[in-house]
Amino acid sequence: MASKIWRNYQLYLFLLPTLIYFFIFSYIPMYGVTIAFKEFKPHLGILGSPWVGFEHFERFFRSDQFWSLIQNTLGLSIYQLAAGFPLPIILAILLNYAKFHRLKKTVQTMTYVPHFISTVVLVGMMSVLLSPQLGIVNVIIKSLGSDPxxxxxxxxxxxxxxxxxxxxxxxxxxxxxxxAALAGIDPGLHEAAIVDGASKLRRIWHVDLPGIAPTIMILLILNMGSIMAVGFEKTFLMQNALNLATSEVISTYVYKVGLLSSQYSFAATVGLFNSVINFMLLIIVNRTAKAFGQNSLW
Structure with missing residues (x-):
């Protein structure tokens, strides 16, 4: 093993900066998770703060907001996964079969551009478009005789x-x-299917989908592993007192109790709980995929 490393030391030298980066900025800060088991006091620091064990976990599990936070976070994540995961696959297949090159490029550009809009701008656009007075959506609704x-x-x-x-x-x-996955499918498979008289739908079902199935499975596992990690920024920007019953998720709750209320240990406890659930889901989904003979992360 040591001799192989020495023979390819140049490759390991290229890898070294990345390893150092993750060690410094991802692994060393993990020590801060210990404040979830302490009554953190800034003037005492992490080491000097007293241990309280699982007291903060018990407080979170017994709180009135526990089940509503879990319900809101899971509901939003599952809805997002169910609505957003299949559409890129469908869009990719449609673009792959588009005959007109210029039309394909135009649709690609129009669908890619929104990704580069910042979250703040996106929420601002939604506020304008969905405004009850002047928003174009409500203007159409009112023109049809309904209330905004x-x-x-x-x-x-x-x-x-x-x-x-x-x-x-x-x-x-x-x-x-x-x-990219569709581009890697052997064209000979499509040619053989065409010779056999297969329609486009049959080619999609028997050639394209099996060809990109490993990619679909890997991305599904990664999405399932972050199902409890609802983005903070967009949720917080869209949140107000009137929609708080469904918009209060774990990430916004951690911000409020941790930074606004200065309950650092309790906020770390909630964040750690969220990360542990995500990690467990990642392990379970990966093992399930492996058990059924599908592609897995490891």
């Missing part, structure tokens, strides 16, 4: 607005991976 809808202030509409705006922003960008 308070999309940004209605707790029942929060999830749909959050999810479908995210689908619009990221679906085109997600197709890049699937288009």
């Amino acid at each position: 809808v308070l999309f940004m202030a209605d707790e029942d509409w929060f999830r749909s607005v959050y999810v479908w705006s995210g689908v619009w922003q990221n679906a085109g960008w997600g197709t890049i991976i699937y288009l």
Whole structure:
């Protein structure tokens, strides 16, 4: 082993900066997780703060907000996964079969561009478009004889607005991976299918989907592993007192109790709980995929 490393030491030297980066900025800070088991006091530091064991975990599990936070986080994540995961696959297949090159490039550009819009700008656009007075959506609704809808202030509409705006922003960008996977499929398989008289739908079902199935499975596992990690920025920007019943998720709750209320240990406890659940889901989904003979991360 040592001789192989020495023979290829140049490759390991190229890898070394990346390893150092992750060690310094990802692994060393993990020591800060210990404040979840302490009553952290800034003037005492992490080492000097007293241990309290699982006291903060018990407090979180017994709190009135525990189940609502879990329900809101899981509900938003599952909705986002169900709506957003299949669309890049469908879009990639449609673009792959597009006959007109110029049309294909135009659609690709139009669907990729929203990905580069910042979250702050996106939420601002939604506030304007969905405004109950001048928003184009409510203008159309009122022209049809209905009352305007308070999309940004209605707790029942929060999830749909959050999810479908995210689908619009990221679906085109997600197709890049699937288009690359489709490009790697042997053209001879399509030629053989055409000779056998297979229609486009049959070619998609029997050639394209099996060809990109490993990519789909890997991305599904990664998505399932972060199902409890609802993005903080967009959720917080869309959140207000009227939709708080469905918009309060774990990430926004950690911000409020940790930074606004200065309950550092309790916030670290909630964040650690969230990370542990994500890690367990990643392990379970990966093992399940492996047990069924599908591609897995390891």
